[in-house]
Amino acid sequence: MAGIGFALRGQLRKETYASVLRAYLVAGIIGSGPWLISIASMLFIGVFTQAVGGPEHVATQFLATVTHLMALSLIAGGVIQLLFVRFVADRVFEGKASAVGANIVGALVVTTLGAGVFGTAEAALFFDEQYALRAVFAATFVTLCDVWLLSALLSGMKSYRGLLGVVAGGYLVSVVASLSLARLGLAGYLTGFLLGHALMLVGLLALLLREYPVEGAARFEFLDRKKVFWDLAVTGALFNLAIWVDKFVFWSSPVTSEALVGPVRYSVVYDVPIFVAYLSVVPGMSVFFVRIETDFAESYDAFFRAVREGEPLAEVRRLRDELVVAARAGVYDILRIQGMTAVVLLLVGERLLGFFHIPFFYAYLFRIDVVGVGFQVFLLGLFTILFYLDYRKLVLGLCALFAASNLVLSLVTLRLGPLFYGFGFAVAAALTSLVALSALSRRLDRLEYETFMR
Amino acid sequence: MSRFGGPTLAAGATADVTLLLEGTYPFVSGGVSSWVHQIIRGLPELSFSIVFLGGAVERYERLRYTLPDNVVHLEEHFLSEPPPPGSGRPRGGGDAAFFDQSAAVHDALRDHVDAATLAAALDGLVGSLLSAPAQREREFLHAERAWTDITGRYEAGSPRLSFLEYFWTVRSMHAPLFLVARAAARVPPSRVFHVVSTGFAGFLGVLLRRARARPLVLTEHGIYTKERRIELLQAHWIRDDSTGGDGPVGHLRQLWIRFFEALGKMTYDAADPVLSLYEGNRARQIEDGATPARTRVVPNGIEVERFRPLRAQRTEKVPHVLGLVGRVVPIKDIKTFVRALRVVCSEVQDAEGWVVGPDDEDPAYAEECRQLVATLGLEGRVRFLGFQRPEDVFPKLGLNVLTSISEAQPLVVLEGFACGVPCVASDVGCCRELVEGVAGEDRALGAAGAIVGIADPAGTARAAIGLLRDEARWRDAQRAGIARVERAYTQASMLERYRAVYRQALDRGSPEGT
Numbered sequence: 001m002a003g004i005g006f007a008l009r010g011q012l013r014k015e016t017y018a019s020v021l022r023a024y025l026v027a028g029i030i031g032s033g034p035w036l037i038s039i040a041s042m043l044f045i046g047v048f049t050q051a052v053g054g055p056e057h058v059a060t061q062f063l064a065t066v067t068h069l070m071a072l073s074l075i076a077g078g079v080i081q082l083l084f085v086r087f088v089a090d091r092v093f094e095g096k097a098s099a100v101g102a103n104i105v106g107a108l109v110v111t112t113l114g115a116g117v118f119g120t121a122e123a124a125l126f127f128d129e130q131y132a133l134r135a136v137f138a139a140t141f142v143t144l145c146d147v148w149l150l151s152a153l154l155s156g157m158k159s160y161r162g163l164l165g166v167v168a169g170g171y172l173v174s175v176v177a178s179l180s181l182a183r184l185g186l187a188g189y190l191t192g193f194l195l196g197h198a199l200m201l202v203g204l205l206a207l208l209l210r211e212y213p214v215e216g217a218a219r220f221e222f223l224d225r226k227k228v229f230w231d232l233a234v235t236g237a238l239f240n241l242a243i244w245v246d247k248f249v250f251w252s253s254p255v256t257s258e259a260l261v262g263p264v265r266y267s268v269v270y271d272v273p274i275f276v277a278y279l280s281v282v283p284g285m286s287v288f289f290v291r292i293e294t295d296f297a298e299s300y301d302a303f304f305r306a307v308r309e310g311e312p313l314a315e316v317r318r319l320r321d322e323l324v325v326a327a328r329a330g331v332y333d334i335l336r337i338q339g340m341t342a343v344v345l346l347l348v349g350e351r352l353l354g355f356f357h358i359p360f361f362y363a364y365l366f367r368i369d370v371v372g373v374g375f376q377v378f379l380l381g382l383f384t385i386l387f388y389l390d391y392r393k394l395v396l397g398l399c400a401l402f403a404a405s406n407l408v409l410s411l412v413t414l415r416l417g418p419l420f421y422g423f424g425f426a427v428a429a430a431l432t433s434l435v436a437l438s439a440l441s442r443r444l445d446r447l448e449y450e451t452f453m454r
Numbered sequence: 455m456s457r458f459g460g461p462t463l464a465a466g467a468t469a470d471v472t473l474l475l476e477g478t479y480p481f482v483s484g485g486v487s488s489w490v491h492q493i494i495r496g497l498p499e500l501s502f503s504i505v506f507l508g509g510a511v512e513r514y515e516r517l518r519y520t521l522p523d524n525v526v527h528l529e530e531h532f533l534s535e536p537p538p539p540g541s542g543r544p545r546g547g548g549d550a551a552f553f554d555q556s557a558a559v560h561d562a563l564r565d566h567v568d569a570a571t572l573a574a575a576l577d578g579l580v581g582s583l584l585s586a587p588a589q590r591e592r593e594f595l596h597a598e599r600a601w602t603d604i605t606g607r608y609e610a611g612s613p614r615l616s617f618l619e620y621f622w623t624v625r626s627m628h629a630p631l632f633l634v635a636r637a638a639a640r641v642p643p644s645r646v647f648h649v650v651s652t653g654f655a656g657f658l659g660v661l662l663r664r665a666r667a668r669p670l671v672l673t674e675h676g677i678y679t680k681e682r683r684i685e686l687l688q689a690h691w692i693r694d695d696s697t698g699g700d701g702p703v704g705h706l707r708q709l710w711i712r713f714f715e716a717l718g719k720m721t722y723d724a725a726d727p728v729l730s731l732y733e734g735n736r737a738r739q740i741e742d743g744a745t746p747a748r749t750r751v752v753p754n755g756i757e758v759e760r761f762r763p764l765r766a767q768r769t770e771k772v773p774h775v776l777g778l779v780g781r782v783v784p785i786k787d788i789k790t791f792v793r794a795l796r797v798v799c800s801e802v803q804d805a806e807g808w809v810v811g812p813d814d815e816d817p818a819y820a821e822e823c824r825q826l827v828a829t830l831g832l833e834g835r836v837r838f839l840g841f842q843r844p845e846d847v848f849p850k851l852g853l854n855v856l857t858s859i860s861e862a863q864p865l866v867v868l869e870g871f872a873c874g875v876p877c878v879a880s881d882v883g884c885c886r887e888l889v890e891g892v893a894g895e896d897r898a899l900g901a902a903g904a905i906v907g908i909a910d911p912a913g914t915a916r917a918a919i920g921l922l923r924d925e926a927r928w929r930d931a932q933r934a935g936i937a938r939v940e941r942a943y944t945q946a947s948m949l950e951r952y953r954a955v956y957r958q959a960l961d962r963g964s965p966e967g968t
Contacts (some may be wrong), residue, residue: 307617307618308618309616309618310616310617310618310619311616311617311618312613312614312615312616312617313605313608313609313613313617314609314613316617446598448605449598449601452601452621453595453596453597453598453600453601454596
């Protein structure tokens with residue numbers, strides 16, 4: 001008789017682990033790391049201006065404007081960053097890397113146009129300064145958005161060395177040019193800053209296009225619903241929003257902040273301690289980074305190779321255990337190193353602030369911020385592992401939790417008064433970290449189940 | 455319900471008989487399909503529903519038969535179609551009772567327990583499966599309990615096997631069962647269910663027997679489990695390794711074979727009567743677990759009246775044309791026919807070979823056969839005529855050749871007899887009974903041709919040449935064939951027996967309602 005044959009034979013192969021393995025998004029988030037360099041640079045400009053007796057008021061305006069630009073560009077750029085990095089990773093995984101170059105150009109076009117409209121609108125509507133300043137403001141905003149996109153791509157490609165070189169070079173130019181153009185006022189400072197970033201943009205693009213030559217005209221396949229994960233657009237924006245929302249809360253209140261230029265506001269009490277505190281992430285980030293790139297990446301590859309190549313379950317489980325050990329080691333290393341850093345800073349914090357000529361009364365807030373920032377690094381580590389394992393929706397939820405709790409708690413602490421400033425951010429970061437840790441732990445415990453049955 | 459334009463049973467109506475068909479009528483032409491068509495047309499006083507189960511929807515383009523007026527309903531289900539979008543992953547570990555029942559059935563099948571114990575285990579499982587088939591399917595795909603059950607059986611049975619292959623084998627074989635369960639929930643009311651194979655259609659019969667409390671009749675032409683077994687042993691898509699220490703048959707193949715054996719066993723237990731075409735298959739059914747008292751033989755019959763007049767159309771001289779009337783598929787072993795023709799053509803000057811049957815079912819195989827014809831230099835001597843009406847072909851044949859590696863009771867042999875064409879057939883199914891006679895009176899009629907070995911081109915050629923060259927022997931064979939088919943294999947007697955089978959089942963079924 002004519003049996004149905006085995007139509008099932010196709011089914012056996014239909015679901016591959018490609019979906020699980022589709023390359024990593026890892027450093028997309030860590031890719032926002034270069035802005036650490038930017039904080040350091042900005043602090044240096046501030047300290048230097050003070051030290052040489054420069055125009056301190058203009059320098060403050062400049063730093064606040066740059067901070068404002070960074071915040072907005074990171075949030076706006078977040079919309080395309082993760083989405084596009086994943087798009088590129090997927091194409092590379094599919095062996096269709098030839099289309100990547102043209103899509104990078106396309107992504108730059110989209111980012112530039114989008115950021116251009118946004119930046120121009122803000123410069124036109126919220127500033128009443130000279131046109132030169134407004135033009136530089138808008139141009140800087142666009143350049144920053146482009147730079148975030150490209151640097152995220154480069155860290156996604158794991159070209160850390162090239163990335164670091166270009167970013168460091170760009171900031172060197174920024175600092176020198178800003179200080180040299182200082183006598184032209186705020187517009188001068190910003191022009192110097194823009195110059196450095198424009199060079200950085202060119203450098204990053206050169207690095208990328210060397211890897212992915214452009215064939216033909218710009219392509220916009222990354223806007224194709226079927227080829228990208230739109231939730232990553234939301235995750236990218238939410239993550240950056242979560243990090244910045246407490247600052248916006250304190251900038252929005254006349255009690256804690258003052259207007260400087262156009263929409264740019266500055267919170268003396270809130271901004272300085274937290275930005276100095278951000279420098280404390282360096283030890284935790286580096287340690288985690290090394291862990292992720294070595295032990296964890298290796299055990300991740302080994303686990304999924306075993307799954308894909310049909311090892312016996314016992315072997316899959318053994319490798320699962322190794323992966324869990326590597327993930328735990330990475331996560332706990334951050335906790336340990338970041339904890340030690342925090343302790344040290346809590347002890348010597350006042351002296352450190354003194355070094356930056358920051359008044360002693362910030363020390364209290366600084367201590368809270370060191371703790372909060374530590375949790376943020378911890379969270380970054382957890383997100384990275386979750387992205388490795390492709391729990392995109394979960395990360396989206398965690399980013400939403402972080403953003404919402406940071407907003408609400410910051411508003412509450414603003415009400416409660418100066419003794420509570422900083423607690424909003426710290427508690428939000430800690431809370432989200434704990435939720436993320438338990439979610440990750442649960443998934444790691446039954447990773448084989450999740451891998452096969454999810 | 456039918457996406458191919460078949461009728462739909464009116465709401466509130468009940469069909470007399472619902473035929474559960476896997477991969478045959480009305481979408482594929484062939485022996486089983488002709489038989490189904492015969493039954494439906496021959497019993498116009500009964501109304502029939504048809505539930506068709508197919509593999510991939512793309513393989514079935516159109517109805518191959520005009521449905522008789524007493525077909526009141528047609529619906530198709532395709533096993534390769536993805537499940538309907540559900541609410542995603544089930545919460546928690548899934549329905550514990552369902553998994554317990556499933557484990558009980560699996561254990562019962564593994565341990566070959568008695569029919570009553572298996573029936574009791576199966577009863578619970580079928581109940582919870584039918585109560586929410588889509589939900590059960592999601593649980594099977596995503597629940598933690600499904601995972602622990604699958605890994606538990608893996609570790610107990612084959613812990614060194616590729617887990618990936620094991621896992622997807624288990625999923626692939628069970629997925630169609632959930633589709634069948636979803637189909638079972640929607641099959642329109644019927645007084646009797648009649649399944650024409652075991653396998654997935656058999657499982658549908660099992661579910662309907664339990665859910666509708668209606669009699670289930672089983673007719674097997676070939677033995678489904680055996681055919682699957684042959685396919686599985688040859689299948690290249692099973693990535694079995696012989697390193698598992700499982701003997702000549704790898705563990706994954708064994709899983710599949712056991713799976714189909716289990717479906718067979720369940721179907722045998724649920725069906726009464728269990729019908730087959732000839733004694734050999736009846737014995738096989740009993741061996742596979744059918745209760746002997748329920749088994750019966752109802753041989754195929756053909757419409758002899760249709761073929762009788764064709765005898766007059768025959769030429770005086772025996773045409774030197776060897777015909778293979780059948781689908782161009784591996785199971786018919788067309789290649790042996792072609793190779794036999796190589797020998798026949800070199801001995802008999804004007805010999806020709808005709809392959810008469812559709813070649814679109816396995817295009818790759820058909821192409822291989824054509825290439826073999828070219829390689830052997832038989833262009834012009836061996837021709838592929840595609841599907842033809844038997845009435846147009848048989849009068850022109852000198853011999854009806856059947857080289858199949860598996861058959862049940864091929865109607866084409868009987869049709870040839872009725873037209874006055876002797877037969878050279880491989881020793882499969884009941885070909886020997888048809889050609890040489892069963893016993894006694896039947897056997898005394900003489901040989902209506904010759905029986906040869908499977909995949910034996912030389913033997914086939916020798917037998918064919920022997921008949922073609924000895925006209926007296928050929929005439930004797932013709933006479934024996936005509937006498938045998940007129941005596942024991944008419945459609946009228948076959949229909950009469952099925953009328954009785956349905957009548958008994960209809961009487962046995964409890965009143966419709968509630």
